[in-house]
Amino acid sequence: MAKWDNMLSMLWMLRSGRKFTAAQIADSLEISVRTVYRYIDALCASGVPVVAESGHDGGIRILESFRETPLFFNSVELKALVDAFKFAQGAGYPYAEELESALKKVENGLHEEQRHDLSRQTSGMDVISPVRPPSVVPLLRDLEEAAKEGRTVRIVYRKANAEQASERAVDPYGLAYDRNEWYAVAFCHRSQAVRTFRVDRIARLEPTETRFETPERFSASAYFRDQSNRGREADGPLAVIRIEGEQDVLNEVCGHWHMRHYLTERTDREARFLLDVPTMNKYLPTYLMSFGTAIRIREPLELQRRIREMAREIAQHYEDDAD
Known part of the structure; x- marks a missing residue:
């Protein structure tokens, strides 16, 4: 451990209010007693009031006043x-x-x-920011403030592929960051239901004087999970789906808006999901076919068999055209 990390660790021990002997500190930090005294001298020179008391009830402690100072970090x-x-x-x-x-x-x-x-x-790590409209940050602030105050807002919102934006009043319950996008989860007065709104599609936002109560223990992330569960075809029976592939391909499979909620186990080479059989049969064959030979279905055999059948049907379709 680096010198400054050891000194901070010793400072944390002393901030507890207890007295320690130099031997106890040395044993805890795996350093020598001589080094402990060097650190005490360095701390005192930095203005930390460390006191070393001799005698039967003696020990090393720190003055009460210093224990109220701001936190230190290693x-x-x-x-x-x-x-x-x-x-x-x-x-x-x-x-x-x-x-x-x-x-x-x-x-x-x-x-x-x-x-x-x-x-x-x-210096070795950076995060590449996606391109966002400059208006997103003030919109996020306004939405969070409205959620905190329980204030209804009026928004002009454009749905994906919609020709025109529409105006509606919403009660913002909370914000969620999902798949590199910000979403507001809100009760929509027009549809009389809770909906999600992508923040970058909000063209304008105005607060109103109307107030609302957020449902008790509401969670935006839980709402997203519930919406995914509602997309299931049935409650059961459940099937374990085991998929092999390269890491980047599995990342794409596991990151799918629906699939990620059913992920139960993940390694660099394999992903396991738990999903009801009707939903699996209805949606997964077509979706997983799009990855071609980049993935391999290991379980269940029923899904593996259905994908083989679809591949044969496609091959036969083009063979017929060739004739």
């Missing part, structure tokens, strides 16, 4: 914070600027050696 935690900011920024998180400001405050409190180490550790 190098891996700092890297995780920076990387999380990159993902948030790439996803179009509406408070990315505030997150960046908070992160800078943390970085400003670092020692020069820590800042250099953090820059080195985080």
Whole structure:
């Protein structure tokens, strides 16, 4: 463990309010007692009030006043914070600027050696942001604020492939980020049902004075799962579907809006799903056929047999044309 990580770990131990002997600290951090005293000197020089008391009830402790100071992070935690900011920024998180400001405050409190180490550790990873309309960020802020306040909003929304946008009043229950897109899950007054609206398709949003109550324990992610479950043909019986393929192809199969809800196990070479047989028979043969020889169905034999039949029917169709 790096020097600064050891020092921070020791600081966390002392912040607990307990007294420790140098031997206890050394044993916990797997360092020498001499190193413990060097770290104490370094902490004291940095303004941390570490007190070493001798005698039967003595030990190393930290003054009460310092235990109320802000949190400290080790190098891996700092890297995780920076990387999380990159993902948030790439996803179009509406408070990315505030997150960046908070992160800078943390970085400003670092020692020069820590800042250099953090820059080195985080320079190897970037998140490529998808192209988004500039209006998405303020829309996300407005929708989240409306959800928090329980305020109905009026939106102008354009459905996919629709020629014209339509206006409607909605009660935004929550936001969800799914497949690189932001969605608002809201009660639509026009259809009198809960619907999902892709935020980048909202042309205009205006708050109203109307108030609403969000259903108790509502979860946008749970709503998406429920919608997928409703698309099933029947409740059972269930079949285990085992598919082999290259990692990038399996990523595409597992990322399908419907299939991903039934994924039960995944490795680099195989994915397993649990799905009811009627839905499997109705939707999967055609969908999985589109991957050609890039995947192989291992289970169930019924699905494997149906895909073979479809392949023969297609081959026969073009053989007939050749004649």
